[in-house]
Amino acid sequence: MYFLIIIKTIILYILVIIIYRLNGKKEINQLNVIDLIIFFLIIQLITISIWTNQSIFISFISIIILIMFQLLFEYITYKNNKIKQFIDGKPIIIIKDGQLNFKEMVKSNYHLEDIIKELNEQGIKRIEDIKLATIDKGKLLIQEMNNEYPMPIILNGYIDYFSLKKIKKDINWINNILDENNLRLDEIFYAFYTKQKTFIIKKD
Known part of the structure; x- marks a missing residue:
């Protein structure tokens, strides 16, 4: 019995490390609310698998489903800035x-x-x-006071109104920049403002 517990622990430990490395999360402070919920659910699944007769394969499938849900949710928040702000604050x-x-x-x-x-x-x-x-x-x-840092104004096609307010600009200013560069908002991957200048990185 104890031998089986040790084997299960090692396998699930390696599995979790691989999954989170592939997911790109390296530090706890990079995790948002959804990440933490998934993390604790995975811990619960691992605990159940180790201390009961539940098949390790079932735990493996359950963990994969949770990670897929997490990746899907990250994609949605990446595409929708309002949902991202709701989750991250x-x-x-x-x-x-x-x-x-x-x-x-x-x-x-x-x-x-x-x-x-x-x-x-x-x-x-x-x-x-x-x-x-x-x-x-x-x-x-x-x-x-004496340092000016780049302020992100557009992230993946979405306007960062928080930064826009900081630099005392409005939506009309954004529209003028788009017109000057003959660009649409959804064509911009990243744009930032620093030292009275705007820099734009277009999507591929």
């Missing part, structure tokens, strides 16, 4: 032009000590030196 602004947004800090359960620690790790001494700080997928992203 919108970035939360907690610092703007050197001013803390305490309301958003409370809503996101992010404490001042966390911000100060993150600033120290990035070598930033004062909150007043921050132009913009957002929380995206649990990570604090910081833009300093």
Whole structure:
């Protein structure tokens, strides 16, 4: 019995590693809500398979079905930015032009000590030196006053209205760029704005 448990454990462990490597997920902070649900369901299936007489083949098929569902859902969110924002959530602004947004800090359960620690790790001494700080997928992203980072404005044919608002532009500005380049929105894979210039990468 114990020998069978060991064999099942090794086989299922190798299987899960292979599946997640093929899936491209390398770090826990890259996982969204759906990924975590699938992850815990797989753990449950593995546990049942190891400690019961259930065939390892049944567990294998069940895990494959879950992974296929996950890949399908990722494809849907890749194609639909609204669904992606619903699953991943919108970035939360907690610092703007050197001013803390305490309301958003409370809503996101992010404490001042966390911000100060993150600033120290990035070598930033004062909150007043921050132009913009957002929380995206649990990570604090910081833009300093004197640094300008590329802002994504179009992702796979969908407008990033969050970034558009940041750079103080609107849909008419996007339409003008499309007209100037003789492009449709669905022909653009990635477009970003930096240093008063717009850069476009077209789909193949």
